[in-house]
Amino acid sequence: MRLLALGDVVGRSGRAAVIGRLPELRSRWKLDFVVVNAENAAGGFGITEAIFTDLLDAGADVVTLGNHAFDQKEALVFIERQPRLLRPINYPPGTPGRGSGLFKSANGADVLVINAMGLVFMPELADPFRAVDAEIEACGLKRGADAILIDLHAEATSEKQAMGYFVDGRASCVVGTHTHAPTADERVLPGGTAFISDIGMCGDYDSVLGMVKDEPLNRFLTKIPRSRMEPAMGPATISGLAVDIDDATGLATRTAGVRLGGVLAPTEPHFWVE
Ligand SMILES: [Fe+2]
Numbered sequence: 001m002r003l004l005a006l007g008d009v010v011g012r013s014g015r016a017a018v019i020g021r022l023p024e025l026r027s028r029w030k031l032d033f034v035v036v037n038a039e040n041a042a043g044g045f046g047i048t049e050a051i052f053t054d055l056l057d058a059g060a061d062v063v064t065l066g067n068h069a070f071d072q073k074e075a076l077v078f079i080e081r082q083p084r085l086l087r088p089i090n091y092p093p094g095t096p097g098r099g100s101g102l103f104k105s106a107n108g109a110d111v112l113v114i115n116a117m118g119l120v121f122m123p124e125l126a127d128p129f130r131a132v133d134a135e136i137e138a139c140g141l142k143r144g145a146d147a148i149l150i151d152l153h154a155e156a157t158s159e160k161q162a163m164g165y166f167v168d169g170r171a172s173c174v175v176g177t178h179t180h181a182p183t184a185d186e187r188v189l190p191g192g193t194a195f196i197s198d199i200g201m202c203g204d205y206d207s208v209l210g211m212v213k214d215e216p217l218n219r220f221l222t223k224i225p226r227s228r229m230e231p232a233m234g235p236a237t238i239s240g241l242a243v244d245i246d247d248a249t250g251l252a253t254r255t256a257g258v259r260l261g262g263v264l265a266p267t268e269p270h271f272w273v274e
């Protein structure tokens, strides 16, 4: 099966790019399953139900979140009626919504998606390693799931790489999100798990993390907030990771970074159109 994971959608620019191009990419690349992190989709902060629905309509199977999950307060309510919206699994007990789910892909496979948040330079949550381990032990590859994708929303590349090796051979794919800067270390780990430290953002890269440059620059220079952070509105780059998965094992056979549009140099997984 073929899977695409897209990084943090930021604001109107990121939404327009993903919603505008995902239908075409789904058919041209014969994608079976698409996961989109959209924690910054609503003006840079959180997600609304209308935006969530637009992403599903465009071809996302599952939308994941992160530390901005509940910036839009309506998410505390609508996440309960939207099983395809996941927030980090290691939030405290009682947090609305869920952190994992088993979803049917276009080719009929059952895909377990887990969203977890790292602890290094992040909010203090439960251990993401134990949380992920419990999920994949309960519903492992070929023991309930045909494929397993983990979105580890974390600041530190070390923590994300450690997670990759922690589940190597037990999950199809680990993608890092949150830093909004794509890394160039995508690979299939020795045990067969596709991995990237961070898939980057879907947003305008002529910015600081997707935000108009002036205010972040001001805060670094003066330490005094002057205005709200606003999403940059230039053309977005769609950024993510493509993975081919062996249906027999649920492990990755090949992977490639994806960057389309905007100011970043484009990369495209040519092996999908062979
Ligand atoms: Fe983000």
Ligand SMILES: [Fe+2]
Binding pocket: 039, 066, 067, 068, 153, 177, 178, 179
């Ligand atoms: Fe984040």
